[in-house]
Amino acid sequence: MRAFYHPDQSLHDPQQYMRFGQIVAPKDLPERTAQLLAALDRHGVRPEQPADSGVEPILGVHSAEFVDFLQNVWQRWLELPERGPEAWPNTFPYWSGRTDEAMRPPCRPTGLMGQLGWYLGDLSVPVGEHCWISTLRSAQTAVAGADALLAGERAVYALCRPSGHHARADRASGFCYVNNTAIAAQRLRQGFGKVAILDVDAHHGDGTQQIFYCRDDVLTVSIHADPANYYPFFTGYEDERGNGPGEGCNLNLPLPHGAAGHEMNAAIDRAGRAIREFGAEVLVVALGYDAHKDDPIGVLKLETADFGAIGARVKGFGLPTLVVQEGGYAIEAIGGCLDAFLEGFR
Numbered sequence: 001m002r003a004f005y006h007p008d009q010s011l012h013d014p015q016q017y018m019r020f021g022q023i024v025a026p027k028d029l030p031e032r033t034a035q036l037l038a039a040l041d042r043h044g045v046r047p048e049q050p051a052d053s054g055v056e057p058i059l060g061v062h063s064a065e066f067v068d069f070l071q072n073v074w075q076r077w078l079e080l081p082e083r084g085p086e087a088w089p090n091t092f093p094y095w096s097g098r099t100d101e102a103m104r105p106p107c108r109p110t111g112l113m114g115q116l117g118w119y120l121g122d123l124s125v126p127v128g129e130h131c132w133i134s135t136l137r138s139a140q141t142a143v144a145g146a147d148a149l150l151a152g153e154r155a156v157y158a159l160c161r162p163s164g165h166h167a168r169a170d171r172a173s174g175f176c177y178v179n180n181t182a183i184a185a186q187r188l189r190q191g192f193g194k195v196a197i198l199d200v201d202a203h204h205g206d207g208t209q210q211i212f213y214c215r216d217d218v219l220t221v222s223i224h225a226d227p228a229n230y231y232p233f234f235t236g237y238e239d240e241r242g243n244g245p246g247e248g249c250n251l252n253l254p255l256p257h258g259a260a261g262h263e264m265n266a267a268i269d270r271a272g273r274a275i276r277e278f279g280a281e282v283l284v285v286a287l288g289y290d291a292h293k294d295d296p297i298g299v300l301k302l303e304t305a306d307f308g309a310i311g312a313r314v315k316g317f318g319l320p321t322l323v324v325q326e327g328g329y330a331i332e333a334i335g336g337c338l339d340a341f342l343e344g345f346r
């Protein structure tokens, strides 16, 4: 298996995060990548540095205005006479959320604070000095993985950080700034007619769903904890099936809180049937470890070994596969989860 990672990704070091009404220590620590790199090393996998593919692949799924905002927000923040340590919003827009609209209308405010509220969807995506370069490199890691599959590789792991699956076409949220999984899936369309995305992170892949919701060339499947009382709350329900040409091309499989490995496995088997029926030619797996029982923000109860079963099932689909790293915040556990996944996948 080939793997990609760029050292600039570890520069992103968020300082704050709002949880239950309190500003708390962030959960997406640079240490996460060190743990995952160590796991790769144990398997003899040496990650390659991705090529600088610029912002072009990101613009395949994100609006130019949003990408421009992310690129420049830190410099604009520094111009405020009084400011906190990171660019953070304090107001949020109302938007209808109509599923037949792939994107919101253009952002009307021209000032910084209005744009922060528009483009940053919650208080888990502060923008600090190195946020953009890490975000860019994380996306390029996913793009390099997709390019390897396009060149004939059968299995590639993209060690992305920051994660991506909560980023919508024009909005960052949930520790995610741009959607690495979606960017890679779009890139894969250059060589594959039908792409399937299977998201096994404990949180619904709401950004990925939104980006492809009206399309029939990318199947989006997400297995996650029931969002009725878990982030991202507003989407991830079973009745969200896609819209227009995309009708039937989105599958949400929420699990009850407290669900364990056998429930995850049953959901993956169901996902596998959908992926086969769809006629997918290539697979992108959005792999998070926050379904692990020790995750500090988790509500599912998977054991480390259960990630091996996930790897084995994914392998069983028999498709060229790009694994894109998403969440997982139990620093002591995530290296073992990747170990188990790689074992199972072999």
Ligand SMILES: [Zn+2]
Pocket: 201, 202, 203, 288, 290, 326, 327, 328
């Ligand atoms: Zn997650």
